[in-house]
Each structure stands twice: as structure tokens, then as C-alpha cells.
Amino acid sequence: MSASAQVIWVNEFHYDNAAADLGEFVELAVPSSFTALSTATLTLYNGNDGSSYGAHTLDTFTVGGTLGGYTFYSKLITGIQNGAPDGFALDVSGTVLQFLSYEGTFAATSGPAVGLNSVDIGVSESDPGTAVGSSLGLSGTGSSYADFTWAVFALDTAGQINAGQTLTPVPEPREYALIAGAGLLGFALIRRQLLKRA
Secondary structure (H helix, E strand, O other): OOHHHHOOEEEEEEOOOOOOOOOOEEEEEEEOOOOOHHHEEEEEEEOOOOEEEEEEEHHHOEEEEEEOOEEEEEEEOOOOOOOOOEEEEEEEOOEEEEEEEEOOOOEOOOOOOOOOEOEEOOOOOOOOOOOOOOEEEEEEEEOOHHHOEEEEEOOOOOOOOOOOEEEOOOOOHHHHHHHHHHHHHHHHHHHHHHHHHO
């Protein structure tokens, strides 16, 4: 996982439940100092052919709680596809931070993740096995995506920290303000320099 994947990550989502799907959403964990909301985009992917079928910039999400230097943004998205497999990519200014999938893996054939292979999160939802109001989300302790593991939750917490999740303060939040224009290499160098000062 690249250093950039620590900046913004998919923290929780819901896509399938018994009977008609209700309350489908995606939640992102975002450093509170990150203000270039329109540069971050969640793109939905159809795993059957690898094509994208919808895109949502962070400035269209609802602002939720803030904890440990991160703010949780969530958005209700009707029609998130039910897998076998499907997924989504998260990018900032065209640089893909994550390309995640559920119920299998696939290669993107369009959109920001074109040419990339998805990473299966390892947990899933189903009809009729999943109850309305449940979700998939990250659990554990840390300050980056790699610190957490995916789990199944009986009750979703859209816009708030997940059950069993503890966020530790992010180091030097000013490092994130430069991501929109720094590029991947520039961001990695900035991060390394700032962490040395801590």
C-alpha cells in the first residue's frame, strides 16, 4: 500500500441486504486538515466488465464526526451493485489511493483505476443473509488504512467512528494540505521530511 493510501481511505460501506436494498452508503475517513474536497473522488465499478458506473466527489458527501485528526464523510448511494465481484476506486487529483472490491477481484477497464487490479476486502454482504442497517467497516487501532482490518457490523455507524475502531492522532496534519498539487513522489518526500521533525 502506498504512502498516499494513508491520507484518505474507505472506512465503512453497505451495499446488500435481505429483500430490497436499503441505506446503501460509503463512508470515507479524511484528515481534518484536508480541504480540497472536490479533488477526491469515489468511483463505483462493475466487476463483470471492469467498467465504472458512477463517480462521487468528496464535496458531495455529508460531513460527520471528527476524531483523532480525522473527519468521517458519508454518502447514501442508491444502487451500489451487489458483487460477485464489484468495487470502487478512491483517487485524489487522478492518483488512485485505493481500488477495493468485494466478493472477488477484477481489473478496471475504464475510469481512474483503468489497468489496475482490485484488492478484495475479504468480507461481504448478501441477500438474504444480511440484515437492514448492517455494514462492512474497518476495526482496530491506528492512523492509516493499513492499521485496520475489515469486519462485519450488525449496526452501521455512517459518519462516525466504527465499533471496535480507535484512531490515533495523525502526525503533523499540515503535511496533508499539499497533496492536491504535490503528486505521489512529492507527497512521499514531504511526509518523510515532516516525520523526521516529529
